Amino acid sequence: MAMIEFKNVSKWYGSFQVLKDCTTKVEKGEVIVVCGPSGSGKSTLIKCVNGLEPFQQGELIVNGQSVGAKTTNLPQLRAKIGMVFQNFELFPHMSVTANLNLAQVKVLGRSPEESTEKSRALLQRVGLIDHARKFPGQLSGGQQQRVAIARALAMDPIAMLFDEPTSALDPEMINEVLDVMVELAQEGMTMMCVTHEMGFARKVAHRVIFMDQGEIVEDATKTDFFGTPRSERAQQFLSKILHH
Amino acid sequence: MDFGFLSQPAFSGGGTYFDWVLSGIKWTMLVSICAWVIAFTLGSVLGVLRTTKLWWLKGPATAYVELFRNVPLLVQMFIWYFVVPEIVPKTLGMWLKQGMPMPEFWSAVFALGFYTASRVAEQVRSGIQSIPVGQTHAALATGLTMPQVYRHLLLPMGYRIVIPPLTSEFLTIFKNSSVALTIGVLELTAQARTISEYTFRTFEIFTLATVVYVLITMAVTVLMQLVERRLRVPGFIGTGK
Ligand SMILES: Nc1ncnc2c1ncn2[C@@H]1O[C@H](COP(=O)(O)OP(=O)(O)O)[C@@H](O)[C@H]1O
Numbered sequence: 351m352a353m354i355e356f357k358n359v360s361k362w363y364g365s366f367q368v369l370k371d372c373t374t375k376v377e378k379g380e381v382i383v384v385c386g387p388s389g390s391g392k393s394t395l396i397k398c399v400n401g402l403e404p405f406q407q408g409e410l411i412v413n414g415q416s417v418g419a420k421t422t423n424l425p426q427l428r429a430k431i432g433m434v435f436q437n438f439e440l441f442p443h444m445s446v447t448a449n450l451n452l453a454q455v456k457v458l459g460r461s462p463e464e465s466t467e468k469s470r471a472l473l474q475r476v477g478l479i480d481h482a483r484k485f486p487g488q489l490s491g492g493q494q495q496r497v498a499i500a501r502a503l504a505m506d507p508i509a510m511l512f513d514e515p516t517s518a519l520d521p522e523m524i525n526e527v528l529d530v531m532v533e534l535a536q537e538g539m540t541m542m543c544v545t546h547e548m549g550f551a552r553k554v555a556h557r558v559i560f561m562d563q564g565e566i567v568e569d570a571t572k573t574d575f576f577g578t579p580r581s582e583r584a585q586q587f588l589s590k591i592l593h594h
Numbered sequence: 595m596d597f598g599f600l601s602q603p604a605f606s607g608g609g610t611y612f613d614w615v616l617s618g619i620k621w622t623m624l625v626s627i628c629a630w631v632i633a634f635t636l637g638s639v640l641g642v643l644r645t646t647k648l649w650w651l652k653g654p655a656t657a658y659v660e661l662f663r664n665v666p667l668l669v670q671m672f673i674w675y676f677v678v679p680e681i682v683p684k685t686l687g688m689w690l691k692q693g694m695p696m697p698e699f700w701s702a703v704f705a706l707g708f709y710t711a712s713r714v715a716e717q718v719r720s721g722i723q724s725i726p727v728g729q730t731h732a733a734l735a736t737g738l739t740m741p742q743v744y745r746h747l748l749l750p751m752g753y754r755i756v757i758p759p760l761t762s763e764f765l766t767i768f769k770n771s772s773v774a775l776t777i778g779v780l781e782l783t784a785q786a787r788t789i790s791e792y793t794f795r796t797f798e799i800f801t802l803a804t805v806v807y808v809l810i811t812m813a814v815t816v817l818m819q820l821v822e823r824r825l826r827v828p829g830f831i832g833t834g835k
């Protein structure tokens with residue numbers, strides 16, 4: 351059984367169709383890169399996975415549960431799926447450690463001590479243990495994004511979603527974040543990453559999905575995608591982002 | 595200016611005119627602070643309700659705000675004092691008119707509290723709505739429920755963002771408390787007026803009242819600055835990206 355399975359998912363904003371009949375799946379342990387021009391529906395697609403965006407048609411099964419079903423306990427499902435955002439979205443009024451502890455305590459019911467222990471281990475892992483007491487506003491973008499990844503990992507997720515995790519970063523900070531993501535991928539984490547970092551895709555992705563105007567235009571293995579993308583739109587897109 | 599009259603025995607009550615001034619200050623403070631407790635509590639609840647997506651919570655809260663914000667305070671004060679006891683069930687009305695101690699005081703507190711609540715609600719709502727939606731998404735994505743997101747993210751951040759306008763509402767409540775004199779609360783402005791009628795020291799007594807209002811304003815401002823400093827988030831400059 352696939353970890354994430356989209357079956358003909360469609361979504362509208364009023365009369366504007368933002369997702370058109372999207373069908374794809376992510377197996378356990380797979381790393382999928384989603385790319386495509388701005389406005390093509392990548393963020394919307396990935397936010398459907400944990401129910402942050404509702405959809406009107408089709409079915410979406412995550413870890414055996416139907417996301418759109420009324421009976422699904424969304425908070426419970428979300429707690430198992432980590433998500434990392436373009437703008438980090440750390441809680442500004444909480445220290446780094448408090449950011450990592452919050453959901454562990456409030457959602458998983460861990461004790462504060464146990465949570466802090468877990469948080470410190472993760473901060474160590476992303477290289478930020480010295481910043482545990484700082485506030486998000488006192489960190490660089492790259493550091494904030496690594497904290498955000500640690501915050502997601504603190505919940506022991508079964509899959510991770512990334513929505514352009516490096517596009518708000520200054521170039522010199524992109525690699526520190528990608529390194530953490532590569533490591534995660536190599537450990538076998540199930541990942542769905544919206545990103546234009548084709549180096550990352552080449553290195554760890556199993557499949558690449560190309561979206562345009564709400565459609566999944568291409569859903570290919572990495573080798574096929576970088577070898578001979580079948581669609582003209584994907585070829586054009588690739589040549590654009592690879593040439594700068 | 596000669597403030598000697600303040601130590602003279604007052605026309606009635608056994609104390610001096612200065613005692614009348616102190617009593618006025620006491621009632622100004624009591625009306626304002628009690629009204630603020632109502633305004634802050636009720637206003638916060640209403641402000642939060644206005645940010646929810648549930649129409650049956652949002653609708654009544656919006657109606658409340660529009661009604662109480664747009665009817666003049668003076669009219670609301672008269673309604674609480676003169677009209678409410680007539681339109682509630684008879685026994686309650688009788689109690690309000692004869693049984694309840696200090697009817698003018700409580701009418702003033704309710705009028706000022708319920709009126710200011712509509713203004714506090716708008717501030718709380720705007721504070722919460724100025725938090726980027728990505729923050730809520732991030733909190734929900736960790737598995738928190740919407741009430742938990744309010745409790746741990748939207749309220750603590752929302753209040754911080756609107757401390758300056760809330761301070762201004764808090765200051766306004768002290769100034770607006772003078773409207774209570776119209777239904778017979780002997781707060782500072784009422785006492786000043788009475789003293790001026792007995793002593794003809796109009797200029798001195800209203801100068802004194804002005805100074806007291808300014809001192810209260812300064813004290814509240816300093817207090818709120820302390821609150822703001824205590825709650826300041828290191829490195830946080832605004833909600834913009
Ligand atoms: N809340 C919304 N209301 C209306 N249209 C929206 C809304 N959010 C996104 N869109 C539109 O949906 C399309 C897809 O958006 P998005 O998924 O963010 O694209 P991407 O992440 O690929 O840049 C865009 O055209 C965008 O303008």
Ligand SMILES: [Mg+2]
Nearest residue numbers: 392393394514
């Ligand atoms: Mg996007």
